[in-house]
Amino acid sequence: MSNVTTRTEPDKQMPLVGKMMLAAVLAAVAGLMFGLDIGVISGALKFIAQEFKASDAEQEQIVSSMMLGAALGALFAGQLSFRFGRKKALVLSAILFMLGALFCVIAQSVAVLVVARALLGLAIGIASFVAPLYISEVADEQHRGGLISVYQLMITIGILLAFISDALFSYSGAWRWMLGIVAIPGAVFLIGSLFLPDSPRWLMLRGRPDEALETLAALRPSRNAAEAEIREIEGSLDHKQRGLAMFRENPNFRRSVMLGIGLQIVQQLTGINVVMYYAPRIFEVAGFGQDGQMWGTAVVGLVNMLATFIAISFVDRWGRRPMLIAGFIIMATGMGALAVLLSFGAGSSVMMHYLAVAVLLLFITGFAFSAGPLIWVLCAEVQPLQGRDFGITCSTVTNWVANWVVGMTFLTLLGTLGASHTFWLYAALNAAFILVTLAFVPETRGVSLESLEQKLNRGVRLRDIGR
Numbered sequence: 011m012s013n014v015t016t017r018t019e020p021d022k023q024m025p026l027v028g029k030m031m032l033a034a035v036l037a038a039v040a041g042l043m044f045g046l047d048i049g050v051i052s053g054a055l056k057f058i059a060q061e062f063k064a065s066d067a068e069q070e071q072i073v074s075s076m077m078l079g080a081a082l083g084a085l086f087a088g089q090l091s092f093r094f095g096r097k098k099a100l101v102l103s104a105i106l107f108m109l110g111a112l113f114c115v116i117a118q119s120v121a122v123l124v125v126a127r128a129l130l131g132l133a134i135g136i137a138s139f140v141a142p143l144y145i146s147e148v149a150d151e152q153h154r155g156g157l158i159s160v161y162q163l164m165i166t167i168g169i170l171l172a173f174i175s176d177a178l179f180s181y182s183g184a185w186r187w188m189l190g191i192v193a194i195p196g197a198v199f200l201i202g203s204l205f206l207p208d209s210p211r212w213l214m215l216r217g218r219p220d221e222a223l224e225t226l227a228a229l230r231p232s233r234n235a236a237e238a239e240i241r242e243i244e245g246s247l248d249h250k251q252r253g254l255a256m257f258r259e260n261p262n263f264r265r266s267v268m269l270g271i272g273l274q275i276v277q278q279l280t281g282i283n284v285v286m287y288y289a290p291r292i293f294e295v296a297g298f299g300q301d302g303q304m305w306g307t308a309v310v311g312l313v314n315m316l317a318t319f320i321a322i323s324f325v326d327r328w329g330r331r332p333m334l335i336a337g338f339i340i341m342a343t344g345m346g347a348l349a350v351l352l353s354f355g356a357g358s359s360v361m362m363h364y365l366a367v368a369v370l371l372l373f374i375t376g377f378a379f380s381a382g383p384l385i386w387v388l389c390a391e392v393q394p395l396q397g398r399d400f401g402i403t404c405s406t407v408t409n410w411v412a413n414w415v416v417g418m419t420f421l422t423l424l425g426t427l428g429a430s431h432t433f434w435l436y437a438a439l440n441a442a443f444i445l446v447t448l449a450f451v452p453e454t455r456g457v458s459l460e461s462l463e464q465k466l467n468r469g470v471r472l473r474d475i476g477r
């Protein structure tokens with residue numbers, strides 16, 4: 011424990027251990043489910059409404075019951091993952107996910123569909139809490155950022171697949187297929203999660219150091235590396251408080267919790283889900299027909315996925331802060347340009363029409379290599395071990411509540427401010443987030459979780475805890 015300095019040099023690249031990579035990728039499949047469910051409903055809703063003759067209010071319930079379920083799922087996930095372990099929580103979320111998908115397929119009324127979507131939400135809430143946390147706990151510091159970004163990649167693949175399946179099934183109106191097909195990755199996730207090792211940090215938290223060492227040794231290039239890491243983890247168990255008590259009494263922990271909450275608010279206020287949920291509408295305003303809207307939306311999904319590779323490749327080399335700042339600059343520019351175009355009437359000429367698409371894709375690219383993955387990365391990294399479940403619960407619940415708020419307010423904003431001013435607002439917010447990043451966001455590249463925790467506990471400024 012005293013020998014923390016014997017830790018492997020942070021700058022030296024360790025060979026990537028296949029098992030660690032596999033564990034992280036399997037856990038990231040949770041992201042696939044997250045993405046599928048975010049993406050699938052926009053295409054299915056029209057047909058569901060037709061079959062059940064659902065009113066606007068009922069349609070809103072079908073959409074928002076998932077967010078509500080997700081916020082609830084994330085709220086309970088902390089307790090679940092602390093008591094039963096990250097792995098069992100992931101298995102539970104896979105089971106709930108499949109049940110939810112099944113109920114969607116057989117639903118004969120709006121009420122059953124609302125319950126089924128809430129069940130799916132619960133599953134996603136748990137998964138979106140546990141997956142990045144689990145990955146941060148099994149990964150070594152040289153690959154942590156990239157591996158957590160794989161989780162975001164899975165979200166984007168899920169969204170893309172959902173957009174494509176929506177487009178394909180829309181010709182036949184087969185909404186039960188659109189919703190049911192997500193059970194397939196659910197089954198893959200269930201089988202995969204049964205084979206995951208327990209998180210070594212969780213085993214330590216539960217007082218099972220021998221198992222922790224065995225598990226970690228299988229995930230690291232050498233037993234020595236695993237032993238050194240275990241000693242470091244032991245150091246972070248010195249603090250006796252946990253969760254809410256720790257939040258009340260430890261001002262340093264309050265800072266990391268507030269940082270996590272703030273980061274997730276920032277992620278949602280970039281306006282990403284305005285684009286995700288309303289892309290077809292934006293394409294319509296830009297003058298595209300029905301087919302163009304659907305396939306244009308699929309292109310948005312594709313670019314979102316492809317640009318995530320930039321984060322996976324470079325986040326552990328360039329660092330979190332520069333990539334976030336670059337992303338906010340691009341997003342502010344994209345939103346601002348969209349605002350200008352809309353004030354001229356984006357659909358008024360063919361050139362404007364394509365310019366609108368180009369700036370939308372610029373915005374998506376900016377998000378996908380920065381705030382998309384990096385907010386999840388940072389939220390999983392900055393919490394001290396004893397308060398990690400509580401801290402990440404707070405940030406994940408915030409993600410879902412903020413997601414819901416943005417979705418609910420967008421149309422009102424359009425109605426009151428008009429399209430151009432609404433996008434100006436998002437441009438200004440993204441510009442402000444550059445300053446927020448400079449002031450508060452730490453650079454966590456190549457730094458162990460335990461070292462971040464030591465600095466946080468010493469009262470070092472948030473933006474300096476990675477130095």
Ligand code: BGC
Binds near residue numbers: 165169277283314383
């Ligand atoms: C966000 C989601 C968003 C998705 C888009 C995620 O990081 O949390 O709200 O829909 O990225 O790719």
